[in-house]
Amino acid sequence: MSHLQQSFTVKFVYNVFFTGKLFESTNSLLTDFFTQQATGDTKKKLLFVVDSGVIDSHPDLSVQIKSYFSQHIDLVELIPDLLIIPGGEAAKNDPDLVEKIVEAVDTYGIDRHSYVAAIGGGSVLDLVGYAAAISHRGIRHIRIPTTVLSQNDSGVGVKNGVNYKAKKNFLGTFVPPVAVFNDSEFLYTLDDRDWRAGISEAIKVALIKDKAFFEWIEANAEALAARDMTAMSYLIHRCADMHLQHIAGGDPFEMGSSRPLDFGHWSAHKLEQLTNFELRHGEAVAIGIALDSLYSQQLGWLTEADTNRILATLRTLGFSLYQPMLDADNSAGVLKGLSEFREHLGGQLTIMLLKGLGVGVEVHEMDADRIRRAIATLREHELSTTV
Amino acid sequence: MSHLQQSFTVKFVYNVFFTGKLFESTNSLLTDFFTQQATGDTKKKLLFVVDSGVIDSHPDLSVQIKSYFSQHIDLVELIPDLLIIPGGEAAKNDPDLVEKIVEAVDTYGIDRHSYVAAIGGGSVLDLVGYAAAISHRGIRHIRIPTTVLSQNDSGVGVKNGVNYKAKKNFLGTFVPPVAVFNDSEFLYTLDDRDWRAGISEAIKVALIKDKAFFEWIEANAEALAARDMTAMSYLIHRCADMHLQHIAGGDPFEMGSSRPLDFGHWSAHKLEQLTNFELRHGEAVAIGIALDSLYSQQLGWLTEADTNRILATLRTLGFSLYQPMLDADNSAGVLKGLSEFREHLGGQLTIMLLKGLGVGVEVHEMDADRIRRAIATLREHELSTTV
Structure with missing residues (x-):
């Protein structure tokens, strides 16, 4: 009867940025972030998953994102198709949405050093954060919260999750994002x-x-x-x-x-x-x-x-x-x-x-x-x- | 344009015990463990998930476990039904098995301070570890590896996972167990x-x-x-x-x-x-x-x-x-x-x-x-x- 004791600490660091018009070409927050993250080996991929409600209010978002990253193709490889999913708490009841994100990770070859960025309200962030956390044991996850609730609370924290049999956040993990970008521009179009x-x-x-x-x-x-x-x-x-x-x-x-x-x-x-x-x-x-x-x-x-x-x-x-x-x-x-x-x-x-x-x-x-x-x-x- | 920096460390500690005949009444390793873990509030539940291959070689295991814990009902509340699932890598291809464990967590009301213990080879440990890691954002997980491979390698580490479209460990997390019990008794019956x-x-x-x-x-x-x-x-x-x-x-x-x-x-x-x-x-x-x-x-x-x-x-x-x-x-x-x-x-x-x-x-x-x-x-x- 003997034993070995395992003991270690893991350090987590991330920034929560407050900005406006994140995807305007004059806003360097995102490029600064990817520049700091670059490790000099392979180029990282970046997949955006976006709340359909955000797209409804910002129909030009896809064009803005493509335009922004087209000026920085050396920094990160943008997956040109945005993955658009429904928002709101009901979306967290739908296991097909988690599957859809995991499938996109597989299809586009997003690896553990690549990024999945979520743009949306708390439910979309929870859902995407969960899918990112379980894919390849954790893909780097960026949050771009678009509601007051997600910008001041859920989106800046370390939890993600989806519902199971309508039980709130029954499935989920504790995994911090690599960065949070709070863009006030999205708040103007909230109902x-x-x-x-x-x-x-x-x-x-x-x-x-x-x-x-x-x-x-x-x-x-x-x-x-x-x-x-x-x-x-x-x-x-x-x-x-x-x-x-x-x-x-x-x-x-x-x-x-x-x-x-x-x-x-x-x-x-x-x-x-x-x-x-x-x-x-x-x-x-x-x-x-x-x-x-x-x-x-x-x-x-x-x-x-x-x-x-x-x-x-x-x-x-x-x-x-x-x-x-x-x-x-x-x-x-x-x-x-x-x-x-x-x-x-x-x-x-x-x-x-x-x-x-x-x-x-x-x-x-x-x-x-x-x-x-x-x-x-x-x-x-x-x-x-x-x- | 301002930012807040979040920074914290999380400490993980667990023991890997080496023993024989873990469930004999004279072996106090498990009771010592649960005694040390007791926090004085509510009694914790304990659900065992067992590799069907282990049950085939040790048909008396269920009786042994019940007998062991019947002497320690003050320490932990044993869920009397063992959940038995198939082992081997092929089991990690079957999403229904993850669902089955999550469902048991729900049915038996296993909370985040309760335990899911897995007895089996590396695949069963990976599968159960994953289901435990995503349920309620992480239920306490005990591993009782029964093969050489799981006792010396996968079972003592911090990873879990299942396959997705036959891609090995495409879904999984890094979550340490709360304890590992390596019982040499199981090795005698390995093929x-x-x-x-x-x-x-x-x-x-x-x-x-x-x-x-x-x-x-x-x-x-x-x-x-x-x-x-x-x-x-x-x-x-x-x-x-x-x-x-x-x-x-x-x-x-x-x-x-x-x-x-x-x-x-x-x-x-x-x-x-x-x-x-x-x-x-x-x-x-x-x-x-x-x-x-x-x-x-x-x-x-x-x-x-x-x-x-x-x-x-x-x-x-x-x-x-x-x-x-x-x-x-x-x-x-x-x-x-x-x-x-x-x-x-x-x-x-x-x-x-x-x-x-x-x-x-x-x-x-x-x-x-x-x-x-x-x-x-x-x-x-x-x-x-x-x-």
């Missing part, structure tokens, strides 16, 4: 729902970590709702920075018991599923934040005044804080989200609640009746404001 | 081909890194061929140790240009595919070693005497060093293996050759005619010895 939805992740991280940031959002809620790009750029930068710090400072691949920043998320994941993903992730998170804030208030941890500030900020931004599926109170209902949330993260149930603005605390159980009372409050408020 | 096949990986690592180890294998080749367990235990321990050191000392997830220990492998992978995996991996590697040794000799890098010592050692062990598919000299033939090998590892073609016993050197091209001459030498020798 109002997508513009708004991403803001809820910033509110989430502010409420559990940074009261001053919450107060900034509160003070700028009307400007944000009116699509002020200066305010939005600050919000995205600050939120992305906090998200990156949480990953680096903790347990990046969540191997121990540390948790992601998931305040308001247990019910959000379930609501997305119960509405067949009609509710977008950020919209569901806004409801989840409202619900868990009310729950925190019931515990006596959050004052009524602070709770109302949170709800008022969410409403000023235009979020609807009640969804009829909240009342699906049966074995398949929202409360089931608690056990699914525990199962996905593993180990003991851990839920983030608030002990004040900017002060998150973890609990290991939630009371069903108290959750029902919080839901009732949201329902009553919705009825009173819509009459 | 001679599997006993022998695993030895070629030890010859491979000895030839490129450690002349003394090669000379030990040469001196013990008859004992190994005669199934001497003491010799085999030493060989496995030394080979596993060198494999672990190479991983930890280099670039564990092969993110840069460093290579795995793959002397003799470019043709081996292709031969496996060309024979529809009739040829086992270790058998193909033995041929690959012979081929690249002869090639090294042709370059004047290896003396005829040293080349003959290598070929003689392989033959004493019982390896056949010629396979008719070596002569499949067309666009789908063995030479195609060079470009596929480059593509799978990415970047520039890099092939390990020998500049002496224990001295591996990397080259970036191979000459087709010289390869054909090395094949001809193997063919002629085969004909002369079988007449």
